[in-house]
Amino acid sequence: MRQYANVISAYIIMIILIILVGIFQSWTVALSILNFCLISAVMTMGANIQWGYAGLINFGVMGYTALGGLAAVLVSVAPVGEAWQAGGISIIICLFIIIGMVFSIRYVLKKIQKSKKRNYLIAAIIIFGLILLRVISGPAMEHIEAVDPAKTGFLGGLGMPILFSWIIGGFFAAGAAYIVGKVALGLRADYLAIATLLISEIIISIIKHEDWLSRGVKNVIGLKRPVPYEIDLQSSSWFINLIEKLNEGKLNLINSVSDRQDALNQLVINASSIYVKLCFAGLFTIVVIILLIITQKALYSPWGRMMRAIRDNEEAANAMGKNVVREHLLIFILGSAVVGIAGAMMVTHDGLFTPGSYRPMRYTFLIWVMVIVGGSGNNFGAILGGFVVWFLWIEAAPIALFVINFFTSHLSETNALKNHLIESIPYFRFLMMGVGLLLIMRYKPRGILPEKIIKQ
Amino acid sequence: MDFINAIILLLNYTVLPALTYGSQLALGAIFVTLIYGILRFANFATGDMMSFGTMFAVLLTYYFQSKGISFGVLPTALLTIPFAVFMMIFYMLVIDKLVFSYYRFKKSPPVQLAMVSIGVMFVTQALVRIIIGPFDRRFFDGEKFIIKAIEFKEMTGLNEGLTIKSTQVITILITIIVVSIVFWFLNKTKTGKSMRAYSDNEDLALLSGIDPKKVVMITWMIGGLLATIGGILYGLDKSYKPFVYFNNMLPIFAAAIVGGIGNPFGAFLGGYVIAFAEILITYAYKKFLTYVLPEFLEPDSLMQLLSTDYKFAVSFSILVIVLLFRPTGIFKGRVL
Numbered sequence: 001m002r003q004y005a006n007v008i009s010a011y012i013i014m015i016i017l018i019i020l021v022g023i024f025q026s027w028t029v030a031l032s033i034l035n036f037c038l039i040s041a042v043m044t045m046g047a048n049i050q051w052g053y054a055g056l057i058n059f060g061v062m063g064y065t066a067l068g069g070l071a072a073v074l075v076s077v078a079p080v081g082e083a084w085q086a087g088g089i090s091i092i093i094c095l096f097i098i099i100g101m102v103f104s105i106r107y108v109l110k111k112i113q114k115s116k117k118r119n120y121l122i123a124a125i126i127i128f129g130l131i132l133l134r135v136i137s138g139p140a141m142e143h144i145e146a147v148d149p150a151k152t153g154f155l156g157g158l159g160m161p162i163l164f165s166w167i168i169g170g171f172f173a174a175g176a177a178y179i180v181g182k183v184a185l186g187l188r189a190d191y192l193a194i195a196t197l198l199i200s201e202i203i204i205s206i207i208k209h210e211d212w213l214s215r216g217v218k219n220v221i222g223l224k225r226p227v228p229y230e231i232d233l234q235s236s237s238w239f240i241n242l243i244e245k246l247n248e249g250k251l252n253l254i255n256s257v258s259d260r261q262d263a264l265n266q267l268v269i270n271a272s273s274i275y276v277k278l279c280f281a282g283l284f285t286i287v288v289i290i291l292l293i294i295t296q297k298a299l300y301s302p303w304g305r306m307m308r309a310i311r312d313n314e315e316a317a318n319a320m321g322k323n324v325v326r327e328h329l330l331i332f333i334l335g336s337a338v339v340g341i342a343g344a345m346m347v348t349h350d351g352l353f354t355p356g357s358y359r360p361m362r363y364t365f366l367i368w369v370m371v372i373v374g375g376s377g378n379n380f381g382a383i384l385g386g387f388v389v390w391f392l393w394i395e396a397a398p399i400a401l402f403v404i405n406f407f408t409s410h411l412s413e414t415n416a417l418k419n420h421l422i423e424s425i426p427y428f429r430f431l432m433m434g435v436g437l438l439l440i441m442r443y444k445p446r447g448i449l450p451e452k453i454i455k456q
Numbered sequence: 457m458d459f460i461n462a463i464i465l466l467l468n469y470t471v472l473p474a475l476t477y478g479s480q481l482a483l484g485a486i487f488v489t490l491i492y493g494i495l496r497f498a499n500f501a502t503g504d505m506m507s508f509g510t511m512f513a514v515l516l517t518y519y520f521q522s523k524g525i526s527f528g529v530l531p532t533a534l535l536t537i538p539f540a541v542f543m544m545i546f547y548m549l550v551i552d553k554l555v556f557s558y559y560r561f562k563k564s565p566p567v568q569l570a571m572v573s574i575g576v577m578f579v580t581q582a583l584v585r586i587i588i589g590p591f592d593r594r595f596f597d598g599e600k601f602i603i604k605a606i607e608f609k610e611m612t613g614l615n616e617g618l619t620i621k622s623t624q625v626i627t628i629l630i631t632i633i634v635v636s637i638v639f640w641f642l643n644k645t646k647t648g649k650s651m652r653a654y655s656d657n658e659d660l661a662l663l664s665g666i667d668p669k670k671v672v673m674i675t676w677m678i679g680g681l682l683a684t685i686g687g688i689l690y691g692l693d694k695s696y697k698p699f700v701y702f703n704n705m706l707p708i709f710a711a712a713i714v715g716g717i718g719n720p721f722g723a724f725l726g727g728y729v730i731a732f733a734e735i736l737i738t739y740a741y742k743k744f745l746t747y748v749l750p751e752f753l754e755p756d757s758l759m760q761l762l763s764t765d766y767k768f769a770v771s772f773s774i775l776v777i778v779l780l781f782r783p784t785g786i787f788k789g790r791v792l
Contacts, residue, residue, distance in 0.1 A: 057567060183780060189567045190498040194709050195779055198772035201706060209765040361581075361702070365500075365574055372571060427585035434578025438555060441572055 007380045007449060014387045021395070028270075031277035033394050038284035039346050040386035044370045045291055045379060046338030052377035052451065053304065054331040055311035057193040060180065062363035063200030064336045066207055066355065067176055068169030068343020073157055073220045073353045075165035080156035083147045087140030087212070088155065094137045101129040144212040154215045163226045165344045166287070173340025174333045176203065181332040185325070197360065208355040220353040227279035233272040240264070243271045280349055287345065288383065291338060295379045307331060308377075308453075366393065369437050375447025384449055392436070396429035457614070462747035464616040468605075474735040475728070476624045476693055479631035482727025483686030484708035486638065486720050487679045493655040493718035494675045495556070497569030501577035502683070503705030507698045508580050509544035509684030510691045511588050516540065517595045529599040530626070533688055540688065545680035551576055552676055560672070577702075584698045592697045596623065623693040634685055635724055638678060642720060647674055655718065706768065707734070710775040716785025725787060730771045738764045 018037075022030035043061060050056045104125055112118045145153045184195040207214050214220070233239045244251065247267055254260045298304050310317040310324055318324050347353050366389065374385015392399075401422065408418040440447065484506060491499045499505075516536035520526070527535050555576060559569050602625060605617025642648040647670070654661040654671045662668060687701065694700075707730050715726025741759040749755075762770060778785060 183776060187779060187783065189565070190570050191713070191779065191783075193567075193570060194498060194713065195776065198706055198710065198775055202769045202772050202776075205766055205769045209763065365577070368571070368574065369578075421586070424586045424589065427582050427590070429582075430578050430585065431582035434575045434580075434582060437575035437578065438572065441568070441575065442555075442558060445568075 007384075010384055010449060011380075014384065014391070017391060025398075027274050028277065031274060031281060033391060035277060035280050035284060035349055036346075036394075037387040037390045038281065038288055039342050039349065040367070040370060040390045041288055041383040042284075042291060042342035042345065042386075043339050043367050044374060044382040044386040045288075045295060046335045046340075046342065047367055047371045048335075048374075048376055048379065048382035049295065049338060050331060050335035051371055052382065053299065053307045053311065054328060055189075056185070056328060056332055056335075057189050058196050058332065058335065059193045059360075059364050059368070060196035060200035060203075060336075061339055061367045062358050062360050063196075063203035064173035064176065064339040065343035065346070065363050066200075066204055066358045067172040068165075068340035068345075069347035069353050069355075069358075070207055070214055071169035071172045071340070072162055072165040072223060072344045072347040073214060075157055075160050075168050076162035076224050077157035077220065078159040080147065080152045080154065083144045083152060083155050083212075086143035086147055088144075090136050090140030091144075091155065091212070094133050094140075097129060097133055097136070101125060141210075141212045149218075152215075153218070154212050154220075161226065162224050162348050165348070166341050169340040169344030170337040171340075173343070174337040177333045177336030178329070180336075181329045185328050185332060197364065200364065201360070204355065204358050207358075214353070214355060217356045219355070221351070223347065223351045223353065225276075225351060226283065226348065227276055230269075230272040230276055233275060234268050239272065239275070240268055243268050284345060284349075287341065291341075292379055292383070299379065366433065369433055371447075372437060373440050373447060375449040375451065377451030378447070378449050381447050381449030381451070385447065388448070389433070389436075392432060393429055396432045397425050400425050400428035400432070458747045461614055461616045462744050464614060464618050465744055465747065468616065468618050470732075470735050470739050472620065472624055474731045476627045477735070478728035478731030479627050480686055480690040480693065480727075481704075481708055481711045481731055482724045483631060483634065483682045483689070484704065485711035485715060485723035485727045486635070487682040487686065488708055488712040489715070489717055489720055489723040490675055490679055490682075492712070493720075494651060494671060495560070495569075497566045497573060498709070500570060500573045500705070501580055502708055503702045504577050504580040504584065504698075505544070505548070505679075506683045506687035506690075506704070507584050507696075507701035508547060509540050509680065510687035510696055510701070511584050511698075512540040512543045513537065513684070513688045514588065514593055514595045514691065514696050517597075521597070527598065529622075531596050531598045531623075531692055533595055533692055534626070537685060537688060541681050541684045544684045545677050548676045548680045549673065552672065557672075581698065581702065588698075590698055592695050593691075594695045596692050598622065621693075623689075627689045627693055630685060630689060634682070638682065639720065641678070647671075651675065703768075707771045710771045713775055714778050714785055716787045719785065719787055722785055722787030726785070729786070730774065733774055734767050734770050737761045737770050738767050 018030050018034055021033060043065065046064075047058060047061055050058045105122055108118060108121050108125070112121065144155060147153055180196060180199050184192055184199065187195055208216050210216065211218065244264060247264075251260055251264060254263055306317070306322055307327065309320070310322060310327055314324055370385040370389040371382055372385070373389055374383070375381025404418070404421050404425070408415070408421065411418045444450075484502060487506075488499060488502050491497065491502075513533050513536045516539055517531075517533045520532050520535060525535070526532050555572055556569065559572060599622050602620040602622050603618060605619045608618045609615070640648075642652060650661065650666045651671050651674060653664070654666055654668065658668075661671075690701075690704065708727075711726035711730045712723045713726070714729055715722030715724065717723075738760065742755055742757070745759055746754050
């Protein structure tokens with residue numbers, strides 16, 4: 001028990017902080033911070049699998065998050081029949097052409113020996129395939145995008161419950177990671193970072209501009225939820241009765257019947273949004289706990305020991321007969337899949353998919369700050385990092401306001417400097433993250449909860 | 457006549473913009489490559505450092521304008537370059553002293569330095585936004601065009617006009633001057649040679665009495681010069697917006713790697729490779745082909761290889777292809 005003392009105390013402090021936000025700001029804010037903390041925790045677990053276990057830098061977190069989000073759209077939105085009629089067949093044909101291209105290139109690579117002729121052949125297949133794709137898909141896309149562009153203008157999805165997308169999002173991200181890993185994993189660490197960052201930008205620009213697939217920057221709104229809607233709760237009698245019972249003491253103090261009803265209505269409205277957030281928090285906690293159990297088991301299994309060996313000394317691990325290339329690819333895929341799950345969870349929580357909002361600052365670098373601050377190689381640390389950094393990211397504005405007011409209290413209300421500082425409060429969060437990251441890297445380079453090797 | 461029209465069309469819409477954009481990228485790419493070659497890490501704060509330097513130029517331009525100082529037909533911002541460069545170098549040296557030097561003495565792996573540079577990126581971005589705000593700013597003044605399309609048409613009697621913006625000429629000229637000075641410095645002076653020696657083999661350079669502190673300081677100074685001027689030129693040509701500068705880091709990295717990282721001349725050419733690729737692949741050739749081809753072959757569609765939405769994606773794809781087939785870059789940089 002003692003060896004876990006710092007873990008437990010760190011988490012207790014974190015929970016107390018969130019409860020304090022609930023008491024002093026509002027419970028809705030506290031719960032939405034908690035929800036995003038949980039989502040961030042899943043993302044950091046994914047990045048931690050890659051960086052902490054295997055020492056692979058993946059700056060493409062943003063791309064996999066977006067793919068998870070895309071999965072949420074493609075799974076839950078009802079299919080648009082008209083759009084399928086307008087161009088569905090051509091799109092499916094295109095899909096087969098791509099598969100055909102891949103297989104024919106594989107065939108050429110296998111059957112013909114390395115020579116100029118092979119290169120020309122491959123180039124010919126690619127160019128011919130691209131022209132064919134362009135010719136077939138071009139008009140189809142236009143037709144699809146022309147179908148009621150204000151509301152749909154895309155193929156829609158499968159119309160299944162959105163919870164499935166959490167798994168499918170993982171598979172989407174894993175598929176992309178397989179391709180990226182095949183391409184980029186041979187590179188040295190910082191090149192890998194740059195390459196994955198740029199590839200994730202390519203993924204985002206595809207999602208942003210292929211309107212037939214994802215509606216692009218027109219966004220998809222009103223995704224179905226796995227939890228009840230506030231409006232439904234507010235009109236369901238069991239919920240109202242529950243709230244009435246919980247607040248009986250407070251309500252009984254009010255004498256007039258109409259006032260009492262008004263107060264009850266207000267309570268129900270507040271409680272409904274809290275209830276929905278609590279449902280989400282429950283779902284997310286389940287995911288976090290499942291992933292935590294799996295990752296902890298993996299970390300202390302023979303496989304986890306092998307990963308650490310590969311991380312600490314690649315050549316020695318190779319000499320011991322471990323297939324470094326294959327294990328790197330595997331762990332790259334696994335980590336990205338976890339990030340993909342988080343992406344789907346986030347879109348589910350928001351109920352909307354906005355490809356324009358995926359920016360490397362928020363979805364790649366912030367996640368990395370979380371991993372480094374929390375403690376790489378330690379799953380509890382990674383989760384804590386997600387909690388701490390997201391908490392600060394949201395609460396930075398109130399903290400900055402407090403600090404500015406404190407230091408400029410002697411200045412008058414109309415002082416230009418004071419007003420300028422107060423106007424730029426939103427940007428203090430970047431400052432806080434940067435300074436925090438630099439301090440942690442300097443004085444506690446292994447993070448708040450450092451990696452622990454348990455001797456077996 | 458049609459043929460000349462076609463050439464003018466291409467010059468106007470592809471060659472000139474690509475040369476300008478390429479120059480801006482090239483300056484940034486040399487900065488990245490110098491830091492990588494000599495300090496041995498990928499500097500993720502590149503874009504924000506450029507924006508930090510440009511911020512001083514913007515603020516000073518506003519100050520000069522309010523004092524009534526101007527540079528005649530040329531933009532006032534050119535007057536502010538020395539001051540902005542000085543401030544930028546000062547900031548870089550402070551950052552190096554506070555942050556990077558510690559890891560250099562500890563001989564940390566390059567990955568750790570890259571992570572630290574992310575911290576610097578956050579801080580720099582915050583400072584820029586706190587000081588000047590995240591808004592789009594235009595600070596160009598002076599004469600806007602050297603040749604307007606209409607004048608050109610009247611002058612030559614052609615159908616197609618050629619517009620030469622003064623920012624384009626300024627960008628290309630200043631880039632040529634700055635880059636020649638930097639290359640002269642690196643190749644001909646003793647300090648420059650010691651820098652290259654340090655980049656090639658650190659231990660050997662230290663043994664032969666090269667002072668690492670001096671090398672690092674000079675590297676940051678040249679870096680500050682390149683970053684600030686690159687940033688100011690980009691801002692003059694388009695506009696100054698911190699977020700855009702952050703995003704520009706990506707094509708700049710692409711240029712540096714395509715040119716062979718650690719090789720300044722490669723980075724310089726890499727900037728143009730990326731710029732030309734981005735613009736040539738996303739340009740719609742319909743009008744060009746209508747001039748060149750006989751009438752019965754005239755195309756109906758736009759004849760665009762990729763839509764302009766994929767501008768950035770083009771440069772990144774080139775990078776991926778180069779990394780796959782020639783990881784040392786087109787012009788052989790440091791072997792990975």
